[in-house]
Amino acid sequence: MTDTTADAQARSTDGTGRNPAAPGGGRTVASAVTDAVVARLARGITAAPDAATADTRAPLTGERLATLPLSTPADVETAYRLARRAQQSWAALPVRRRTAVLLRFHDLLLQRQDEVLDLIQAETGKTRLHAFEEVLAAASAARHYGRKTASYLRDRRRGGALPVLTHTLEARRPKGVIGQISPWNYPLELSVSDALPAFAAGNAVVNKPDTQTALTALWARELLVEAGLPADVWQIVVGDGPVIGPAVVEHADYVSFTGSTRTGRQVAQQAAGRLVGASLELGGKNALLVLADADLDRAAEGAVRACFSSAGQLCISIERLFVHRSVADEFLARFTARTRALRLGGGLAYGADMGSLVSERQLETVTRHVEEAVKAGATVLTGGRARPDLGPLFFEPTVLDGVTTDMAVCTEETFGPVVSVYRFDTEDEAVAAANATPYGLNSSVWTKDTRRGRAVAARLHTGTVNVNEAYAAAYGSVASPMGGMGDSGLGRRHGAEGILRFTEAQTVATQRLMPIGPSHGLDDQRFAALLTTGLKALKTLRFR
Numbered sequence: 001m002t003d004t005t006a007d008a009q010a011r012s013t014d015g016t017g018r019n020p021a022a023p024g025g026g027r028t029v030a031s032a033v034t035d036a037v038v039a040r041l042a043r044g045i046t047a048a049p050d051a052a053t054a055d056t057r058a059p060l061t062g063e064r065l066a067t068l069p070l071s072t073p074a075d076v077e078t079a080y081r082l083a084r085r086a087q088q089s090w091a092a093l094p095v096r097r098r099t100a101v102l103l104r105f106h107d108l109l110l111q112r113q114d115e116v117l118d119l120i121q122a123e124t125g126k127t128r129l130h131a132f133e134e135v136l137a138a139a140s141a142a143r144h145y146g147r148k149t150a151s152y153l154r155d156r157r158r159g160g161a162l163p164v165l166t167h168t169l170e171a172r173r174p175k176g177v178i179g180q181i182s183p184w185n186y187p188l189e190l191s192v193s194d195a196l197p198a199f200a201a202g203n204a205v206v207n208k209p210d211t212q213t214a215l216t217a218l219w220a221r222e223l224l225v226e227a228g229l230p231a232d233v234w235q236i237v238v239g240d241g242p243v244i245g246p247a248v249v250e251h252a253d254y255v256s257f258t259g260s261t262r263t264g265r266q267v268a269q270q271a272a273g274r275l276v277g278a279s280l281e282l283g284g285k286n287a288l289l290v291l292a293d294a295d296l297d298r299a300a301e302g303a304v305r306a307c308f309s310s311a312g313q314l315c316i317s318i319e320r321l322f323v324h325r326s327v328a329d330e331f332l333a334r335f336t337a338r339t340r341a342l343r344l345g346g347g348l349a350y351g352a353d354m355g356s357l358v359s360e361r362q363l364e365t366v367t368r369h370v371e372e373a374v375k376a377g378a379t380v381l382t383g384g385r386a387r388p389d390l391g392p393l394f395f396e397p398t399v400l401d402g403v404t405t406d407m408a409v410c411t412e413e414t415f416g417p418v419v420s421v422y423r424f425d426t427e428d429e430a431v432a433a434a435n436a437t438p439y440g441l442n443s444s445v446w447t448k449d450t451r452r453g454r455a456v457a458a459r460l461h462t463g464t465v466n467v468n469e470a471y472a473a474a475y476g477s478v479a480s481p482m483g484g485m486g487d488s489g490l491g492r493r494h495g496a497e498g499i500l501r502f503t504e505a506q507t508v509a510t511q512r513l514m515p516i517g518p519s520h521g522l523d524d525q526r527f528a529a530l531l532t533t534g535l536k537a538l539k540t541l542r543f544r
């Protein structure tokens, strides 16, 4: 194992090897997320007064963070009842009144970001900069749907059955109450970026965040209510996925799920059984391609962000690096040097480059993938071990070489700070290897020739492709759809698709002057002959 990460971290900080942003130097999780804050936020959970409770722990320190009431399936029913009632008057408001709430939320979020950055860091263990990415994404979604919903949803005049005589409008109606299930890894972004378009379209939402990150979702709800959302329009229920998740799907008019492919399949099956639609944002095994003509410094910098943001616990994170053989040594020297220089840390301040994993389960998967690969012959270029000296769940950013297809780290989503390197000789080979996965979420291509980059993108089987960027270029393009192909999901968030999924299309056609049937003394045969002539004329006149 060529492991020098710890040494490099010591060099890169204060020379002592101490965690550069460790609690102790400044504010701590306990001082930022007090019992009073937890009690205030927990009032937003729909649960009985005598509900059972669950503790969450701060990943950075392992200390108890919050004790939260747990909703039961009966509470989920109550949440739907309240949401359904509130949805009626919310949907009756003019669209501009609803979108004004999103735009106020945008401003409040930017003003009060420090509150939520503390909560995100406390609940996930990520760095402040990675937490800030969530603020950025949530504010962008609020701005986009705040400004664009009226145009996405306006009634559209369509060609009628009979020109002039039939006046036809395509309208968009809210689905009703959306069941939204979200994971722990981007708790602000993933509670808000799907909920905001749902609200803008006139729906209510019953949201089940992951218990570990419920405080962040509750904070977002509180802020949206302050911005003008009627409180009952956003219900939050908290509890174990297998216990209350099925109840969330059971009562929903549409399901918006983000999480693992395994759970996504169960949710999809349950939704299909009820004949309600679902969008599923699932896992990935994302690839980054460094073509022979890439700017290697930029590619190395981008690859570090692509692989280690939020300690790799990012659905669009890169876990497979394909590098053209002619530049592989040079690229890897730069990439591993940058990776070694990353400062691991976990204080509630900017400064650290990579934070902690979120849970024992994540640490176990990451450790297992690395250990099994090494045992089977892979080489660790840097990283490769847990860092309990920094916090109970820290794991070094890790680069593996010599990974083969029989290793779990090659084919399964690790969802941690681990990337494997593969060399290729031709573009065809790189594209085929990148596509050799059932997943299809995100990819990244590095080349000085952007036209070539876009041509490669067209051959990649992923819902987003970033040319000369890690992931933020595509994800941040909120006017354009984001989601997965294959096992990475169904449906899209962002853009028109991201809001139209929360609506039912309704065609309203008004017939004038003549019925569409034999009339004015025409018998059936003459009526059919007349319409036959009419159809021919419509085609000749290029009528659509």
Ligand code: NAD
Pocket: 181, 182, 183, 184, 185, 186, 190, 208, 209, 210, 211, 239, 240, 241, 242, 244, 245, 246, 258, 259, 260, 261, 262, 263, 264, 266, 267, 280, 281, 282, 283, 284, 314, 315, 413, 415, 441, 483, 484, 488, 489
């Ligand atoms: P998970 O599937 O275990 O849990 C996701 C959510 O589903 C949680 O709220 C959980 O409580 C709930 N759940 C669990 N069992 C359920 C059931 N039977 N019915 C209904 N709900 C249930 O996923 P996770 O480990 O929390 O999250 C990580 C996964 O999410 C990774 O695979 C990651 O790639 C994926 N993810 C995808 C995106 C995306 O946009 N594509 C974004 C973030 C995360």
